[in-house]
Amino acid sequence: MRRSLTVALGLTALLAGSASGASFAELSPTAQEMFTESMAWMDWHYDPKAGYLYDFSASAALRHDTRSSAWYALGLLARNSGDDVAEAEKIIRNIISGQYKVPSEEWYGDYQKYPQEPYVGSAKYPAERYSSWDPNWRGFIGTTLILAIEEYSDLLSDNTQGLMLESLYNCSVGDSYRFGSLVPGGDNLWPSYSNPAIMRAFVSGWTGRRMQDSNMTKAGEKYAQEILDLFNEFNTLSEFNSGTYTGVSLFGLHLWSKYLPNDSIMAKNGPRMIEETWKVIVKLWHPGLRNMAGPWDRSYGYDMNRYLSLMALWLWPLIGKENAGLIASPQVMSHKADYAWAPVLAILVDEHKKFIPKNILYNLGKFTGEHKYHTSARYPPYDNVPRNFTFWVLEKMTIGAESYDQIRVGGATGPDSFNPAVVQWDTGDEISWISLYPTEKTMRAKVYHNKLVMTYPKGNDKSEFQLIVGTFEKMPNVSGWDDIQGLRVKVSGNVDKTYDVAFGGANGGGAGTINDFENWRFIYKMPSGFEGVPKLVLEFELI
Numbered sequence: 001m002r003r004s005l006t007v008a009l010g011l012t013a014l015l016a017g018s019a020s021g022a023s024f025a026e027l028s029p030t031a032q033e034m035f036t037e038s039m040a041w042m043d044w045h046y047d048p049k050a051g052y053l054y055d056f057s058a059s060a061a062l063r064h065d066t067r068s069s070a071w072y073a074l075g076l077l078a079r080n081s082g083d084d085v086a087e088a089e090k091i092i093r094n095i096i097s098g099q100y101k102v103p104s105e106e107w108y109g110d111y112q113k114y115p116q117e118p119y120v121g122s123a124k125y126p127a128e129r130y131s132s133w134d135p136n137w138r139g140f141i142g143t144t145l146i147l148a149i150e151e152y153s154d155l156l157s158d159n160t161q162g163l164m165l166e167s168l169y170n171c172s173v174g175d176s177y178r179f180g181s182l183v184p185g186g187d188n189l190w191p192s193y194s195n196p197a198i199m200r201a202f203v204s205g206w207t208g209r210r211m212q213d214s215n216m217t218k219a220g221e222k223y224a225q226e227i228l229d230l231f232n233e234f235n236t237l238s239e240f241n242s243g244t245y246t247g248v249s250l251f252g253l254h255l256w257s258k259y260l261p262n263d264s265i266m267a268k269n270g271p272r273m274i275e276e277t278w279k280v281i282v283k284l285w286h287p288g289l290r291n292m293a294g295p296w297d298r299s300y301g302y303d304m305n306r307y308l309s310l311m312a313l314w315l316w317p318l319i320g321k322e323n324a325g326l327i328a329s330p331q332v333m334s335h336k337a338d339y340a341w342a343p344v345l346a347i348l349v350d351e352h353k354k355f356i357p358k359n360i361l362y363n364l365g366k367f368t369g370e371h372k373y374h375t376s377a378r379y380p381p382y383d384n385v386p387r388n389f390t391f392w393v394l395e396k397m398t399i400g401a402e403s404y405d406q407i408r409v410g411g412a413t414g415p416d417s418f419n420p421a422v423v424q425w426d427t428g429d430e431i432s433w434i435s436l437y438p439t440e441k442t443m444r445a446k447v448y449h450n451k452l453v454m455t456y457p458k459g460n461d462k463s464e465f466q467l468i469v470g471t472f473e474k475m476p477n478v479s480g481w482d483d484i485q486g487l488r489v490k491v492s493g494n495v496d497k498t499y500d501v502a503f504g505g506a507n508g509g510g511a512g513t514i515n516d517f518e519n520w521r522f523i524y525k526m527p528s529g530f531e532g533v534p535k536l537v538l539e540f541e542l543i
C-alpha cells in the first residue's frame with residue numbers, strides 16, 4: 001500500500017533536492033580524527049557477505065547488529081571511497097527488509113535487532129519491549145535514514161531512496177502507536193522520556209512533510225509541543241544530566257534545528273533548546289575530572305573516564321579526545337557499543353558549533369573556577385513535584401544532590417541508573433566517587449561546598465542509606481572510611497553509626513558490580529526503635 005503511495009505521489013517529486021552533504025574531506029581536523037578512528041574500528045566488525053556489522057560485544061557468537069549497521073552505513077556514505085557507497089546501500093536495503101511490516105503488531109515499522117532472530121511475537125519468541133524488540137530503535141534508525149537522505153541523496157539510487165521513504169513512513173506510523181502508561185507492562189514513551197520523544201517528533205515531522213501526509217506532520221508537531229512545554233518549565237530536559245542521553249537529546253535537537261522548515265515549532269525552538277542545554281553542560285562538565293558532575297538521572301557508569309558516553313563523543317571534536325575523558329582506544333571502555341555513534345556525531349559537530357554560544361564553546365575545555373549551580377527538572381508522571389538540583393563544582397571535587405518526590409523508587413529509570421546524590425574527587429591516581437543508591441521514593445538534599453545533607457521525609461526505622469563508593473588504586477582493601485584514598489569523610493546524622501561495608505566485585509565479594517563498575521557499598525541503617533526523619537550528613541575534606 002505504501003509502495004503505491006510513493007508511486008502515486010511520484011517518486012521524483014518526493015526526492016526533491018539531491019543534497020551533497022558533509023563529506024569526510026570537509027570535516028574539521030578533530031571531527032575527521034573521530035570519524036577515521038571510529039570507522040576503522042567499525043570496519044573490522046563489518047561482514048560484507050551479510051551486509052551487516054557483527055555485534056561489538058565479541059560475546060555474541062558472530063551475530064549481527066542492526067542499529068550499529070545503520071550508523072556505519074551513514075559513515076560509509078560520508079567516506080565514499082572504494083566500495084563504500086555500494087556497501088552502504090546494501091546495508092540500508094538489508095535493514096529495511098528486516099523492518100516489521102504488519103500494521104496490527106505493536107512493533108510495526110520497527111527494525112529487527114539482528115537478522116538471525118526468530119520473528120518477534122512468534123510462538124517461541126514472545127514480544128518483550130526493550131528485549132526481543134526495542135521500540136526506541138525506530139528513532140535511532142529512522143533519524144539515521146533521514147540523515148542519509150538529507151546529506152547523501154546524490155549517492156543513493158532512486159530505488160533505494162524510495163524504499164527509505166517508505167520505511168520512514170512505516171517507522172513513523174508504528175512509532176505513533178506508542179504512549180506512556182503506568183499499567184504494568186505498558187510502554188513508557190512519555191514526552192518526558194526526552195531522547196526517544198525528541199527523535200519521534202522529528203521523524204514524524206520530517207516524514208510527514210516529505211510524504212505529504214499532513215496528519216503525520218501535525219502529529220510530529222504535537223509531540224514536539226508537549227516536549228517543548230515541559231522543557232520550558234525550567235529550560236531543562238526532563239531526562240536531565242546523563243552522560244549518555246543528554247548526548248542523544250542534543251543529537252535529536254540538532255535534527256530539529258537543521259532539517260525542518262521554519263514553520264515547524266521544532267525548527268523554531270530547537271536552537272534555543274540546544275543553547276539552554278549547553279548552558280547547563282558548561283556548568284557541570286568538569287574539565288579537570290573529565291566528568292559531568294552528578295547527580296545523574298540516568299547513568300551507565302560512575303566515571304566517564306572509564307565508560308564511553310555520548311557526551312564524550314560530542315566533546316572529542318570540540319576540546320580534544322583526551323580532554324574529553326576518552327582513552328586512546330575508546331573501544332576498550334565500558335559501554336563501547338556507543339562508539340558506533342562517533343561517525344554520526346562527527347558528521348554533525350561542525351554545524352553544531354553554530355548552536356553553542358561562543359563563550360561556552362571557548363570555555364568548555366578549561367576549569368573556570370569553583371561554582372555553585374542550582375536548577376530543576378520535571379519528569380511526569382514519575383515526579384510528583386519538580387526535582388531540585390544543587391551542584392558544587394570545585395577544583396578537585398564535585399558535590400551534587402537533588403531533592404525528589406517520586407511515585408516509585410528510582411523514578412523513571414530505576415535504581416541502577418538513577419544517582420540522586422553524587423560526589424566525585426581526584427584521588428591522585430583516578431577519579432573516585434560516592435553515589436547514593438536510591439531506596440526511597442522521596443529525599444530532601446542540601447549541598448554545601450564541603451557537605452552533603454540527605455533526609456528521607458517519608459522514611460522510617462527500616463530506611464537505609466546505601467552509598468556506592470569507588471575502588472582505589474593504592475587501597476585495594478577497604479573496610480571503612482579511613483581506607484578510602486584522597487578524601488576524609490566525617491559522618492553524622494541520626495543513623496546507626498555502625499555501618500556495613502561490602503565489596504561489589506566482578507569475581508566475588510558480598511555484592512555485584514553496577515554498570516560494570518566494581519564498588520564498595522557502605523550501608524547505614526537506622527537505630528532500633530528509631531522515630532523521626534532519617535538523616536545522613538557527610539562532610540568532606542580532600543587529603
Ligand SMILES: *[C@@H]1O[C@H](CO)[C@@H](O)[C@H](O)[C@H]1NC(C)=O
Nearest residue numbers: 001002099101103166167170
Ligand atoms: C510498509 O508497511 C506496509 C504495510 O502497511 C507493507 O506492505 C510494506 O511492505 C512496508 N514497507 C516496508 C519498506 O517495509
Ligand SMILES: *[C@@H]1O[C@H](CO)[C@@H](O)[C@H](O)[C@H]1NC(C)=O
Nearest residue numbers: 172173176177215216219220
Ligand atoms: C493521524 O495521526 C495520529 C497520530 O500519529 C494517528 O493516531 C492517527 O491514526 C492518524 N490518522 C490517520 C487518518 O492517519
Ligand SMILES: *[C@@H]1O[C@H](CO)[C@@H](O)[C@H](O)[C@H]1NC(C)=O
Nearest residue numbers: 260261262263264267268269
Ligand atoms: C522561512 O523560510 C522561508 C523559505 O526558506 C524564508 O523565505 C523565510 O524568510 C523564513 N522565515 C523566517 C522567519 O526565518
Ligand SMILES: *[C@@H]1O[C@H](CO)[C@@H](O)[C@H](O)[C@H]1NC(C)=O
Nearest residue numbers: 376385386387388403404405
Ligand atoms: C522543588 O522546588 C519547588 C519550588 O520551590 C517546590 O515546589 C518543590 O516541592 C521542590 N521539590 C522537592 C522535591 O522538594
Ligand SMILES: *[C@@H]1O[C@H](CO)[C@@H](O)[C@H](O)[C@H]1NC(C)=O
Nearest residue numbers: 472473474475476477478483
Ligand atoms: C590487603 O590485605 C592483605 C590481607 O590482610 C594484606 O596482606 C595486604 O597487605 C593488604 N594490602 C594493602 C595495600 O594494604
